[in-house]
């Protein structure tokens with residue numbers, strides 16, 4: 001795969017006013033979300049829910065692509081159209097989560113490392129044939145007493161770089177996601193420091209593994225106070241800290257950065273992205289790859305009547321996409 005093709009895909013993922021919807025919850029994670037609203041976690045309900053999301057009318061106005069899960073990329077609409085084809089036919093790029101989740105990092109209590117490198121080349125080859133053109137890998141960095149360690153950060157960065165190199169070899173754009181977790185009572189400055197060290201380690205590893213940044217997308221967490229810190233940071237404070245941290249660590253050759261929502265409210269996730277874009281011009285397009293902040297309202301509505309509430313739930317997906325699409329341009333306002 002030529003770097004030009006990878007770069008073209010990467011740029012399309014962050015086209016002006018568009019972002020990604022993350023619907024790549026593992027079966028264990030989607031069960032948690034379904035349990036939260038009283039939906040039984042059967043294969044058919046998971047399929048029906050993903051069909052609802054992906055067939056939202058005019059979704060591609062604001063959505064450039066979606067990240068799918070292994071089960072989902074093999075599923076089809078009720079009428080038998082494979083989800084990856086439905087997306088491509090509607091101008092959206094299929095993506096796939098390829099990591100195999102986090103596991104305890106031996107010797108480092110409280111820390112985790114993401115697994116999934118063994119056999120990855122063959123899996124990527126299959127996902128490409130199934131229609132995927134980008135692939136996500138999520139690393140998790142927890143903040144707590146004496147953590148994260150440098151060992152944990154570097155082990156995760158190394159795995160991210162190994163996966164990214166394999167993706168590019170197989171023609172998929174890597175969406176590298178080092179998530180600094182919001183849980184904890186740390187302050188915003190601690191989140192800044194941890195995010196900075198994490199990104200430095202990540203980009204050093206990407207360089208060492210010959211990953212071409214022009215064909216790579218970063219999925220970043222925002223710089224926020226810990227969720228139980230009691231600290232209240234303003235929208236501008238979060239936006240300025242996040243931008244400063246990214247500018248001092250992320251090369252300008254990267255085609256784009258998308259954010260995860262990480263447990264922020266729908267409105268906070270949108271407001272923070274909007275504020276960062278208003279503070280531009282920035283070295284890269286800044287957009288979204290939200291999971292919960294794109295889906296929560298729709299899931300709640302759908303759960304009230306899964307046979308009847310499809311169109312209403314889709315209308316809320318479209319609204320969230322529109323708000324975040326405007327935020328990706330710095331043109332969102334609360335009332336809009």
Ligand code: 13P
Nearest residue numbers: 022260261262290291292
């Ligand atoms: P959230 O936006 O819900 O954090 O999910 C995004 C994601 O893909 C996490 O890996």
